[in-house]
Amino acid sequence: MTERGLMLTAVRQLAFEELSVNPLGPNEVRIRTLFSGISAGTELSQYRGTSPFMSRQWDLANRVFRDAETPSWSFPVRNLGYEEAGEIVETGAAVTRVKPGDRVFGTWGHRTMHVMAEADAADRQIPDGADPRIGMFSHIGAVALNGVHDARIRMGDLVVVFGLGVPGQIVLQAARASGATVVGVDPVASRRAMAERLGADRTLDPGAGSISDTIKGETGGRGADICIEVSGAAPALAEAMRTVAYASRVVAMGFFQGEARGLQLGDEFHHNRIELISSQISGVAPDASHRWSKLRLWQTAVRLQHEGRLNLLPLITDTVPFAEAPALFARLDQGDPAILQSVLDFGASS
Numbered sequence: 292m293t294e295r296g297l298m299l300t301a302v303r304q305l306a307f308e309e310l311s312v313n314p315l316g317p318n319e320v321r322i323r324t325l326f327s328g329i330s331a332g333t334e335l336s337q338y339r340g341t342s343p344f345m346s347r348q349w350d351l352a353n354r355v356f357r358d359a360e361t362p363s364w365s366f367p368v369r370n371l372g373y374e375e376a377g378e379i380v381e382t383g384a385a386v387t388r389v390k391p392g393d394r395v396f397g398t399w400g401h402r403t404m405h406v407m408a409e410a411d412a413a414d415r416q417i418p419d420g421a422d423p424r425i426g427m428f429s430h431i432g433a434v435a436l437n438g439v440h441d442a443r444i445r446m447g448d449l450v451v452v453f454g455l456g457v458p459g460q461i462v463l464q465a466a467r468a469s470g471a472t473v474v475g476v477d478p479v480a481s482r483r484a485m486a487e488r489l490g491a492d493r494t495l496d497p498g499a500g501s502i503s504d505t506i507k508g509e510t511g512g513r514g515a516d517i518c519i520e521v522s523g524a525a526p527a528l529a530e531a532m533r534t535v536a537y538a539s540r541v542v543a544m545g546f547f548q549g550e551a552r553g554l555q556l557g558d559e560f561h562h563n564r565i566e567l568i569s570s571q572i573s574g575v576a577p578d579a580s581h582r583w584s585k586l587r588l589w590q591t592a593v594r595l596q597h598e599g600r601l602n603l604l605p606l607i608t609d610t611v612p613f614a615e616a617p618a619l620f621a622r623l624d625q626g627d628p629a630i631l632q633s634v635l636d637f638g639a640s641s
Contacts, residue, residue: 396426432592454522
């Protein structure tokens with residue numbers, strides 16, 4: 292039995308490597324990867340070398356980035372991939388809670404096999420009969436749910452979502468399921484069409500005019516109750532702060548790369564007492580941490596799909612064999628607007 296993984300050997304340079312396969316411990320299971328999703332945000336920041344972890348050192352004790360000769364991540368980078376679904380093919384001698392054939396979700400990277408503790412596998416089972424691909428959305432779905440929780444939506448709120456890539460599409464669905472009227476904003480027509488197909492009350496093209504003027508003109512000058520920025524683009528964040536109502540909340544979910552130029556913080560942000568919240572999946576809001584955890588968010592993202600309250604499989608636009616991963620990354624890097632969720636298929640029967 293051999294194992295193969297994808298690694299980043301230099302900026303924009305991917306390679307496959309053969310990995311050793313070790314015997315299982317008594318409480319471990321071996322998982323064959325079925326599908327692995329590619330993140331067009333975090334993973335591309337690694338691929339392009341723009342992630343702060345690749346140029347600076349993350350001081351975990353003080354939670355700050357520091358200039359250092361050795362960054363936190365150096366080449367080769369082997370932690371690519373966090374949207375995996377697989378099937379258990381082998382169990383350790385003491386395993387009783389799961390069995391071969393069970394499907395599980397998790398974060399183990401673009402690789403053909405993975406070893407997981409029995410307890411973790413039991414907590415990450417994909418419901419029987421479900422399309423295993425819903426498991427790929429466990430982590431990115433948790434990112435979106437965390438952002439919606441941070442938004443603190445009230446039923447009847449008007450929520451404007453800036454950026455309709457994969458996380459923005461999930462945010463939009465989750466916000467509408469929370470009782471909001473939701474407007475999606477994106478310059479790409481196909482993404483606006485997808486959002487409308489999957490439940491947006493309406494969408495707007497930022498290239499067709501000021502989003503702030505449109506929303507405030509329709510609300511008697513009040514503005515949106517909440518704006519959620521999911522694109523990682525500074526102009527979108529600036530427009531979100533112009534669009535939201537006085538003393539209201541903007542949730543910044545996008546992964547901004549480098550300096551966020553173009554933010555005029557002395558304008559609407561200052562004069563309208565805007566509450567700007569950063570939402571990031573490394574932790575949940577402290578006031579909810581006694582009942583919500585990353586594991587619960589992951590499980591909830593899968594359960595809501597199985598129950599039909601989130602419809603995420605239509606977001607998959609491109610599926611290629613694992614061997615074609617480098618070409619798919621290159622297309623993503625070129626900014627192909629037709630791609631939403633891209634998927635690596637490991638060739639296992641589903």
